[in-house]
Amino acid sequence: MTEPLDGGPPDGVSPAEAAMWNAFRDGSTFDLSDTDPLQNNPFSPFPWGPERIVRAWVVARLLLNGPEARPGRVAALKLRGLQITGTLKLAGGSIAPYVELNGCRFESELLMPEAHFATLRLISCAVPRIEAARLRTEGDLHLPRCRVEHGIRLTDAQIGTDLLINQIHVRPDRRGRAITADGLSVAQDLQAELIETYGEVSLRGAKVGVSLSLRGSRLRAAGDRRALNAPQLSVERTLYLNGAWVSEATGNQGATPPFGVNAGGLARGSRLQNFECHGGARLDDGRFGDSVDLDGARFVLGPREELSLRRITAPELRFHAERPEEGRVVLNGAKVVTLIDRASSWPGPGGLAMGGFVYENLVPHEEFPLSRRLEWVASATPEYSPEPYERLATVLRNSGEDADAREVLLAKQRRRRETLPLAAKLWGYLQDWTVAYGYRPGRAALWMAVLWAAGTFAFAAVEPEPMKKEEHPVWNPALYALDLLVPVINLGQEGYWRLDGRWQWAAAVLVLLGWILATTVAAGASRLLRRG
Numbered sequence: 001m002t003e004p005l006d007g008g009p010p011d012g013v014s015p016a017e018a019a020m021w022n023a024f025r026d027g028s029t030f031d032l033s034d035t036d037p038l039q040n041n042p043f044s045p046f047p048w049g050p051e052r053i054v055r056a057w058v059v060a061r062l063l064l065n066g067p068e069a070r071p072g073r074v075a076a077l078k079l080r081g082l083q084i085t086g087t088l089k090l091a092g093g094s095i096a097p098y099v100e101l102n103g104c105r106f107e108s109e110l111l112m113p114e115a116h117f118a119t120l121r122l123i124s125c126a127v128p129r130i131e132a133a134r135l136r137t138e139g140d141l142h143l144p145r146c147r148v149e150h151g152i153r154l155t156d157a158q159i160g161t162d163l164l165i166n167q168i169h170v171r172p173d174r175r176g177r178a179i180t181a182d183g184l185s186v187a188q189d190l191q192a193e194l195i196e197t198y199g200e201v202s203l204r205g206a207k208v209g210v211s212l213s214l215r216g217s218r219l220r221a222a223g224d225r226r227a228l229n230a231p232q233l234s235v236e237r238t239l240y241l242n243g244a245w246v247s248e249a250t251g252n253q254g255a256t257p258p259f260g261v262n263a264g265g266l267a268r269g270s271r272l273q274n275f276e277c278h279g280g281a282r283l284d285d286g287r288f289g290d291s292v293d294l295d296g297a298r299f300v301l302g303p304r305e306e307l308s309l310r311r312i313t314a315p316e317l318r319f320h321a322e323r324p325e326e327g328r329v330v331l332n333g334a335k336v337v338t339l340i341d342r343a344s345s346w347p348g349p350g351g352l353a354m355g356g357f358v359y360e361n362l363v364p365h366e367e368f369p370l371s372r373r374l375e376w377v378a379s380a381t382p383e384y385s386p387e388p389y390e391r392l393a394t395v396l397r398n399s400g401e402d403a404d405a406r407e408v409l410l411a412k413q414r415r416r417r418e419t420l421p422l423a424a425k426l427w428g429y430l431q432d433w434t435v436a437y438g439y440r441p442g443r444a445a446l447w448m449a450v451l452w453a454a455g456t457f458a459f460a461a462v463e464p465e466p467m468k469k470e471e472h473p474v475w476n477p478a479l480y481a482l483d484l485l486v487p488v489i490n491l492g493q494e495g496y497w498r499l500d501g502r503w504q505w506a507a508a509v510l511v512l513l514g515w516i517l518a519t520t521v522a523a524g525a526s527r528l529l530r531r532g
Helices: 015-026 056-065 370-379 386-398 402-417 422-438 441-459 477-485 502-531
Strands: 029-031 053-055 076-080 083-085 098-102 120-123 177-180 196-198 200-202 218-220 238-240 244-246 271-273 276-278 291-293 298-300 306-308 313-319 328-330 335-341 358-364
Touching: 015 029, 015 053, 015 056, 015 076, 053 056, 056 076, 056 083, 177 196, 358 386, 370 386, 370 402, 386 402, 402 422, 441 477, 441 502, 477 502
Parallel strands: 029 076, 053 083, 076 098, 098 120, 177 200, 196 218, 218 276, 238 291, 276 298, 291 313, 306 328, 313 335, 335 358
Antiparallel strands: 244 271
């Protein structure tokens, strides 16, 4: 087969391929779409005629070793409404021309591992599989509204600017993965809004230079895999797992804006589609420069599945998700500056783990009373652990809520009491009943006043004999009762009078109760000083 010297198409090509060749040299769009819209849907079962078919090897020749552009033109491959037969093999190739395929069908998988593109755009294309490990692009990689039946592989790919895959539909490969992008590097935004995946989305160790958006997407696990597996993910700005606005004009049937679908200029019939994850999600050891936004997110977990946020680091965590009915939310070792949450988002007892979870500020998204906050801590500690209580008390104290901080520490002591042996437990009940472990000092003063009044009233009915007739003060029932109640301090009444019978027992009871009140108040004060 020979190729004309003037850059024309080689011998043996079809009329459609020859026209495509010439359009490439002009940089113009080669459009073979039908006037009937039903015949233009690349996802429909209707076959396309031979006049709309080009062979993969001809496309590869154009991209890898194509002719020079005509004078005054820039060579580019722009195809619309074509079917590419055979396997398009671009592995290891360097493709300089701009590539844009719109509404096209691929008969076989697209092979481009280790290929180097300037910019590649596949829009609303039907592709059996995309194999693009270690792909490099100088500009964008766009795959919006495509349908891929057997998975996408972008392992260790390097995208020079943006990766846009909004509204893509991807089914799993033979290993149960829909999108495999471990080690992916995106210099700017990764836009994956309103996508539908049926298999694991794997982003292990991926790096995103600006933001990663999964707004309105629906991820579904396949087999025993997770729906989202992204440990050690690094996002310089924000990870969005919240909702997106969709409508007939801007949703599934319209064009995808360059930066996704938003609420601005909503058309009639618009609705908010929240992010959904059917299966486990792992973001362990992730690093997020601004925020992790889970506003309205829905996690449908099995009994043994988790939303795992172990050891993540972020300035802000917005936990406004729907409450998971099953599974667990795990925040062990996570570190955030500000936690913005609501009571109805957190799972119940046994569904939350947050050992070592560090946060510095609490900003409730809606009313979140302290009683519910204590339930939140209790649900995360089926077995008693002091650390979550102490962290909550510290945050409340730093925000000026000293009374609430004392209530949290009191709740901690009551939880701890249930783990003690019987004798210590009884002593704990006594401390709680009398002075609330020292966290309510006003209660100790009240008890002291009550006992003092009772002692004064009782001793006013007796005139005891002095121990020494020549050395004794004037009998004063009020000072005598107070001298018995207050240990250590001598008010000049105790030890000078002889009491018999029931009065001796009454004095002993006052001394004992005084020591109990004093020791519990001292214990509480020492705890407060240590916390300070």
